[in-house]
Amino acid sequence: xxxxxxxxxxxxxxxxxxxxxxxxxxxxxxxxxxxxxxxxxxxxxxxxxxxxxxxxxxxxxxxxxxxxxxxxxxxxxxxxxxxxxxxxxxxxxxxxxxxxxxxxxxxxxxxxxxxxxxxxxxxxxxxxxxxxxxxxxxxxxxxxxxxxxxxxxxxxxxxxxxxxxxxxxxxxxxxxxxxxxxxxxxxxxxxxxxxxxxxxxxxxxxxxxxxxxxxxxxxxxxxxxxxxxxxxxxxxxxxxxxxxxxxxxxxxxxxxxxxxxxxxxxxxxxxxxxxxxxxxxxxxxxxxxxxxxxxxxxxxxxxxxxxxxxxxxxxxxxxxxxxxxxxxxxxxxxxxxxxxxxxxxxxxxxxxxxxxxxxxxxxxxxxxxxxxxxxxxxxxxxxxxxxxxxxxxxxxxxxxxxxxxxxxxxxxxxxxxxxxxxxxxxxxxxxxxxxxxxxxxxxxxxxxxxxxxxxxxxxxxxxxxxxxxxxxxxxxxxxxxx
Amino acid sequence: xxxxxxxxxxxxxxxxxxxxxxxxxxxxxxxxxxxxxxxxxxxxxxxxxxxxxxxxxxxxxxxxxxxxxxxxxxxxxxxxxxxxxxxxxxxxxxxxxxxxxxxxxxxxxxxxxxxxxxxxxxxxxxxxxxxxxxxxxxxxxxxxxxxxxxxxxxxxxxxxxxxxxxxxxxxxxxxxxxxxxxxxxxxxxxxxxxxxxxxxxxxxxxxxxxxxxxxxxxxxxxxxxxxxxxxxxxxxxxxxxxxxxxxxxxxxxxxxxxxxxxxxxxxxxx
Numbered sequence: 001x002x003x004x005x006x007x008x009x010x011x012x013x014x015x016x017x018x019x020x021x022x023x024x025x026x027x028x029x030x031x032x033x034x035x036x037x038x039x040x041x042x043x044x045x046x047x048x049x050x051x052x053x054x055x056x057x058x059x060x061x062x063x064x065x066x067x068x069x070x071x072x073x074x075x076x077x078x079x080x081x082x083x084x085x086x087x088x089x090x091x092x093x094x095x096x097x098x099x100x101x102x103x104x105x106x107x108x109x110x111x112x113x114x115x116x117x118x119x120x121x122x123x124x125x126x127x128x129x130x131x132x133x134x135x136x137x138x139x140x141x142x143x144x145x146x147x148x149x150x151x152x153x154x155x156x157x158x159x160x161x162x163x164x165x166x167x168x169x170x171x172x173x174x175x176x177x178x179x180x181x182x183x184x185x186x187x188x189x190x191x192x193x194x195x196x197x198x199x200x201x202x203x204x205x206x207x208x209x210x211x212x213x214x215x216x217x218x219x220x221x222x223x224x225x226x227x228x229x230x231x232x233x234x235x236x237x238x239x240x241x242x243x244x245x246x247x248x249x250x251x252x253x254x255x256x257x258x259x260x261x262x263x264x265x266x267x268x269x270x271x272x273x274x275x276x277x278x279x280x281x282x283x284x285x286x287x288x289x290x291x292x293x294x295x296x297x298x299x300x301x302x303x304x305x306x307x308x309x310x311x312x313x314x315x316x317x318x319x320x321x322x323x324x325x326x327x328x329x330x331x332x333x334x335x336x337x338x339x340x341x342x343x344x345x346x347x348x349x350x351x352x353x354x355x356x357x358x359x360x361x362x363x364x365x366x367x368x369x370x371x372x373x374x375x376x377x378x379x380x381x382x383x384x385x386x387x388x389x390x391x392x393x394x395x396x397x398x399x400x401x402x403x404x405x406x407x408x409x410x411x412x413x414x415x416x417x418x419x420x421x422x423x424x425x426x427x428x429x430x431x432x433x434x435x436x437x438x439x440x441x442x443x444x445x446x447x448x449x450x451x452x453x454x455x456x457x458x459x460x461x462x463x464x465x466x467x468x469x470x471x472x473x474x475x476x477x478x479x480x481x482x
Numbered sequence: 483x484x485x486x487x488x489x490x491x492x493x494x495x496x497x498x499x500x501x502x503x504x505x506x507x508x509x510x511x512x513x514x515x516x517x518x519x520x521x522x523x524x525x526x527x528x529x530x531x532x533x534x535x536x537x538x539x540x541x542x543x544x545x546x547x548x549x550x551x552x553x554x555x556x557x558x559x560x561x562x563x564x565x566x567x568x569x570x571x572x573x574x575x576x577x578x579x580x581x582x583x584x585x586x587x588x589x590x591x592x593x594x595x596x597x598x599x600x601x602x603x604x605x606x607x608x609x610x611x612x613x614x615x616x617x618x619x620x621x622x623x624x625x626x627x628x629x630x631x632x633x634x635x636x637x638x639x640x641x642x643x644x645x646x647x648x649x650x651x652x653x654x655x656x657x658x659x660x661x662x663x664x665x666x667x668x669x670x671x672x673x674x675x676x677x678x679x680x681x682x683x684x685x686x687x688x689x690x691x692x693x694x695x696x697x698x699x700x701x702x703x704x705x706x707x708x709x710x711x712x713x714x715x716x717x718x719x720x721x722x723x724x725x726x727x728x729x730x731x732x733x734x735x736x737x738x739x740x741x742x743x744x745x746x747x748x749x750x751x752x
Contacts, residue, residue, distance in 0.1 A: 120511035127514070419616045424525055427609070431522045434515060463529055471532040472613060474554060479650065481614060481657055481698045482531065482561040 001302055001309065001397045002126075002440060002449040122394045123437050125331035127430060129268050130396075130404055134429075136272040137279070137405040138412045138422060146225040147280045148413045154281045156180045161283040173285035177293045180286075184294070188301065188308040195312055203324060211254055211270070211326050215247040218273045254326045267329045271398050275405035279413060287410050288461075291403060291454055298448040313446055329401065332393025394437070400449040404429050407457045411465075420472055424464040428456035487622045491651060495615050495658040499608050502666070506600075512593060513601050520572060520605020527568035528613065531561030558695050565606070566688050569669065572602055573676050595677055596670070596726055603669020607662035615658040618651060653704040660708075660715050664694065667718040674725045683725075690714055 141147055153160070156179055159172035194203055220243050227234055250270075253263045282290065301309040411425040432453025440447050475482065507513045535557035542549055576598050583592040593601075668687045675683025694714060697707045723733075735741040 120515055123515055124511040127518075419620055420613050423612060423616065427518065427522050427525055430518055434518070460525070460529075463532075467532040467536050468528055471528075471535050471557065472617075475558070476614070476617065476654075478554065479653065479698060480554070480558055480695070481661060482528075482558050482565070482610075482695055 001313075001395075001446050002400065002436060003395050003446050119437075119441060122331060123434055126394055126396055126433060126437065129264060129329060129331070130401060130430070130433060131426075133268045133272050133275070133401045133405050134408045134426060136268070137275050137409040140222075140226075140272070140276060141279065141409050141412045144225050144229045146228070147276050147409075149280075150283075151280065153283060156183055157282060157286050159286075161285055169285060173283065173289050176283070176286040177289040180290055181293050181297055184297065185308070192308045192312050192315075196315055207324055207326055208251075208255060211251060212247070214270045214273055215250040215266075216243060218270075218277065219243055219246055222273060222276070260330075264329060264331075267326075267398060268401065271329075271401035272405060274398075275402045275409055278402065278406045279409040282406075284410075284414060287406065288458065291407055292458060294403060295448075295451040295454040298450040302446055302448040310446070327398055328395045329398060330393055330395045394440075396449060400453075403450055404433075404453060404457070407454060407461070411457075411461050418465075418469055420469060421461060421464045424460045424468070425457045428460040429453045432456040485623070487651075488619060491615075491622060491655045492619055495611060495619075495655045496608075496662075498659065499604065499611065499662045502604060503608075507604070510593075513597070516576070516593070516598060516601045517605040517608070519575075520602040521609035523568045523572045523602075524565065524606045524609040525613075527565045528561070531557065531564050534560050534564075555699065558699075559692060562691050562695050563688070566672075566684075566691060569602070569606065569672055570676070570684075573673055576602065595673060599670045599673030600666065600726075602673070603666040604662075606669060607665030610665060611658040611662040614661065615654055618654050622651065649704060653708060656708055657698070657711065660711050661694075664691075664711075664715050664718060667715070667722040670722040670726055671718065690718065 157176035158179065159175050161169050161172055163169045163172060191203075220239075223239070223243065249258075249262070250266045252258055253266050254270075278287070301307040304310065407429065408422060408425050412419075412422040432455070433449065436447060436449050436452050439452075503517075507517055535553065538553050538557065539550075542553065576595070580592050580595065580598075668691065671683055672687045675681065675687070694711050697710055700707055732741065736744075
C-alpha cells in the first residue's frame with residue numbers, strides 16, 4: 001500500500017509483502033537447511049506482514065503541518081471534508097494547501113508551489129528506491145545463474161508446469177494461483193484477527209523472526225551464489241563476519257533506530273532478496289497469473305469496506321497505534337521526537353522503541369478520523385516549524401517493491417536475453433506508480449499500489465515480447481532506424 | 483567483447499544524453515517525471531507501430547521474399563508517423579496539465595512549454611536510442627560474436643567478418659547519438675510550431691524524420707547515411723536554437739562569458 005506520511009493514503013504493498021513473507025517461509029525443496037524453521041515461520045510471517053501493512057495507517061501521525069499552528073485544529077476539520085472532494089493535481093500534499101489555505105498573509109501561489117514541489121519530489125522519492133530494487137534484481141538475474149535455474153517449487157505452487165499440453169499447463173498455473181492467493185487471504189485474515197485481539201507480542205516476534213531469516217539465511221545463500229558466479233574464494237570466518245555484521249546492523253536499523261538512508265537501503269535489499277526467491281521458485285506461467293491475481297486481491301483488500309487490509313488500517317487508526325516496522329518503506333523523516341503530539345502514540349498498546357521515521361510511516365489510513373483523534377502540536381512550537389519542511393513523505397509497502405521487482409526480474413529472466421522487454425516493463429511500472437501517486441493526491445486515502453503498475457507491466461511485457469521484439473530485431477538486422 | 487568496446491560505444495551513444503540529463507533534468511523532480519512520461523509515450527507509439535507491422539505481416543501470411551522488405555519499409559514509415567502523432571498527443575496532454583496547474587496556481591510556477599518541449603524531446607530520444615542500441619551494447623560484452631550463434635570466436639576472427647561487425651556497431655553507435663539529439667531538436671521545434679499554430683513546422687519535423695529513417699534504408703553505405711543525418715541534425719539544431727529564443731547576439735555573449743546569467747553570477751558589468 002502507499003500512503004503519504006501525513007495523509008492517510010496507503011498503497012497496499014502490505015498484503016503482498018505479507019504474502020511474500022509467508023511464501024518466503026515455505027520450505028524450499030532446493031535448500032534443505034532451515035526447512036523446519038521455514039515451515040514454522042510460514043504461518044507467522046504472513047500474518048505479521050498483514051499487520052505491519054495495516055500499521056501504515058496514520059493512527060498517530062500528526063496532521064499536516066501548517067505554517068500557522070494555531071489554525072491547526074480548525075483546518076483539520078476542514079481538511080477531512082476538503083480532502084474527499086478535492087480534485088488536485090499530481091502532488092501528494094494538497095492537504096498542505098488546504099491546511100494553509102486559511103492562513104493570512106500567505107500568498108496562494110507560494111502554497112501551490114510548495115505543494116507542487118512536494119508532490120513531484122515525493123514521486124521521485126519513490127522512483128529512486130523502486131528503481132534501485134529493480135536494478136539489483138535484474139543485475140542478479142542477468143549475472144547469477146542460480147536464480148534462473150529451475151530447482152523445484154514452493155509448496156504453495158504444487159502443480160508442475162512440465163505438462164505436454166498447453167491447456168493442462170494453463171490449468172495448473174491457475175490452480176497454483178488459486179492456492180497461493182487463498183493462502184494469502186487466509187494469512188491476512190488471521191493477521192487481522194490477531195491484530196484485533198491485540199496479540200502484539202506474537203506479531204512482533206513474527207516480524208523479528210522473519211527479518212532474521214531474510215537478513216541472515218537468504219543473504220548467506222545470495223552471497224554464496226554471487227561468489228560462485230565470479231569464482232571468488234572466501235573463507236568461512238570472513239563469511240561469518242560479513243554476514244553477521246550485515247544482518248545485525250540490518251536488524252538494528254529496521255527494527256530499532258538507525259540512519260534513514262541505511263534503513264531504506266536494508267529494506268530495498270530485503271525486498272530484492274525476496275523478489276529473487278519468488279523469481280526462482282515460481283514457475284513461469286504461474287508467476288504471471290499470480291501477479292495478475294495479486295493485483296486484483298490488493299484492489300479488493302484495500303478498497304472494499306470489508307477488505308482485510310482496510311479493516312486492519314481502520315483498527316490501527318481507531319487505536320492510534322504505530323504500525324510495526326520492517327514492512328513499510330518510508331521516504332522521509334519525521335522529526336517528531338520530543339513533540340507533545342507523540343503522547344497519543346506512546347499510549348498505544350504497542351510499546352515499540354521509538355523510531356521517528358516509523359512513526360511517520362504508519363500514518364495515513366483513516367484521514368477523516370485522524371484530525372479528531374489527534375492533538376495538534378503546541379502552537380508556535382519550534383519543532384513544528386522545523387518539521388514542516390521535511391515531514392512529508394510517502395510510504396510504500398515492501399510487498400509493492402517485491403512484486404514490481406518480480407515482474408521486471410521475470411521479464412529479464414525469460415525475455416530471451418532481450419533488454420528491451422525489461423526496459424519496457426520498467427518504464428511501465430514507473431508510469432503506473434506515477435499514476436497511483438496522482439490518484440493518491442486526488443483521493444487522499446490508502447490506495448493499492450499494485451493494480452495499475454502491475455497491469456501496465458503485464459501489458460507491456462506481453463506486447464513487447466511478442467510484438468515489439470520481432471519488429472526491433474528485424475529493424476536492427478537491416479540497420480534501419482525509426 | 484571487451485569492456486573497452488562496451489564503455490566506448492555506450493559513452494559515445496549515450497554520453498550527451500546523460501550529460502543533458504544530469505545537468506538539466508536530474509535536479510528537478512517535475513522534469514524527471516515529464517521525461518519518464520515522454521519515454522512512455524514513445525514506447526506506446528512503438529507498440530502501435532509494431533502492432534501495425536505484425537498485422538501487415540499476418541495479412542500477407544509471412545511469405546518470404548521482397549514483400550517482407552517492402553512491408554518493413556512501410557512499417558518504418560508508419561512508425562515515424564505514429565511517433566509524431568504521439569508527440570502531438572503528448573503536447574496536448576502537457577498543454578492541459580499546464581492549464582490545470584495554472585488554474586490552481588495563478589502565480590506561474592509550472593515549467594514553461596519550451597522547457598517541456600526540451601524535456602519531452604529528450605524523453606523520446608533517450609527511449610528511442612536505448613531501444614535501438616541496448617541489445618547491441620549487451621552483445622558487445624559477450625564473446626564478440628555479434629549475431630552469430632555457436633561459432634567459436636577463433637573461427638570468427640579468421641573469417642574476416644570482424645571488420646563488418648565493427649563497422650556495424652560503430653554505425654549503430656553514431657546513429658543512436660544523432661537520433662537522440664534529433665529527437666530533442668524535433669521536440670523543441672514541434673512544440674513551438676504547435677504553440678504558434680505554425681503547422682509548417684510540424685510538417686517539416688515529420689518530413690525530416692521520414693528523411694532520416696529513409697536514409698537508413700541505403701544500409702551498406704554507412705558513410706553517406708551517417709554524414710547526411712549529421713548534417714540534418716546540425717540544421718535542426720540551429721533552427722531549434724532560434725526557435726527556443728536564442729539569437730546570434732546571445733550566443734556571442736554566452737561564448738564570451740558576457741551573458742546576463744554569468745555576469746549576475748559573477749557580479750560584473752558587461
